[in-house]
Amino acid sequence: xxxxxxxxxxxxxxxxxxxxxxxxxxxxxxxxxxxxxxxxxxxxxxxxxxxxxxxxxxxxxxxxxxxxxxxxxxxxxxxxxxxxxxxxxxxxxxxxxxxxxxxxxxxxxxxxxxxxxxxxxxxxxxxxxxxxxxxxxxxxxxxxxxxxxxxxxxxxxxxxxxxxxx
Numbered sequence: 001x002x003x004x005x006x007x008x009x010x011x012x013x014x015x016x017x018x019x020x021x022x023x024x025x026x027x028x029x030x031x032x033x034x035x036x037x038x039x040x041x042x043x044x045x046x047x048x049x050x051x052x053x054x055x056x057x058x059x060x061x062x063x064x065x066x067x068x069x070x071x072x073x074x075x076x077x078x079x080x081x082x083x084x085x086x087x088x089x090x091x092x093x094x095x096x097x098x099x100x101x102x103x104x105x106x107x108x109x110x111x112x113x114x115x116x117x118x119x120x121x122x123x124x125x126x127x128x129x130x131x132x133x134x135x136x137x138x139x140x141x142x143x144x145x146x147x148x149x150x151x152x153x154x155x156x157x158x159x160x161x162x163x164x165x166x
């Protein structure tokens with residue numbers, strides 16, 4: 001994989017221990033990021049094509065929850081296959097009540113706790129087990145490196161939007 005064109009993070013360079021450490025840091029970091037934004041601005045988009053701070057936090061929660069559910073499946077059932085997810089469709093069909101900061105933060109905490117705990121309990125040899133998303137094959141270790149990337153990437157998005165709203 002190539003580095004992310006938006007944030008420069010290269011998932012291939014993230015070790016499992018570093019990914020777990022990053023994942024464990026997300027509840028605090030997201031809480032701090034949302035606390036830095038006046039509540040009246042959490043749902044404000046700086047322009048029509050850029051999500052709000054809260055939309056980025058909710059998206060991060062959704063991704064982390066999905067990855068936390070995926071890891072045990074992949075570890076227990078190697079060669080699992082999953083369909084690709086259309087993020088735009090998921091976002092466009094998200095009910096408005098989901099855009100709640102405490103719900104987002106609680107979901108991030110629950111997902112990261114589950115993901116990090118399962119990762120801590122995973123034997124080193126199991127990280128090479130593969131699975132498919134659409135036509136793309138990944139090792140189980142990709143789940144935690146992708147979680148670390150997604151969490152950090154969207155914290156950067158939140159920071160950017162916060163600066164735009166200031």
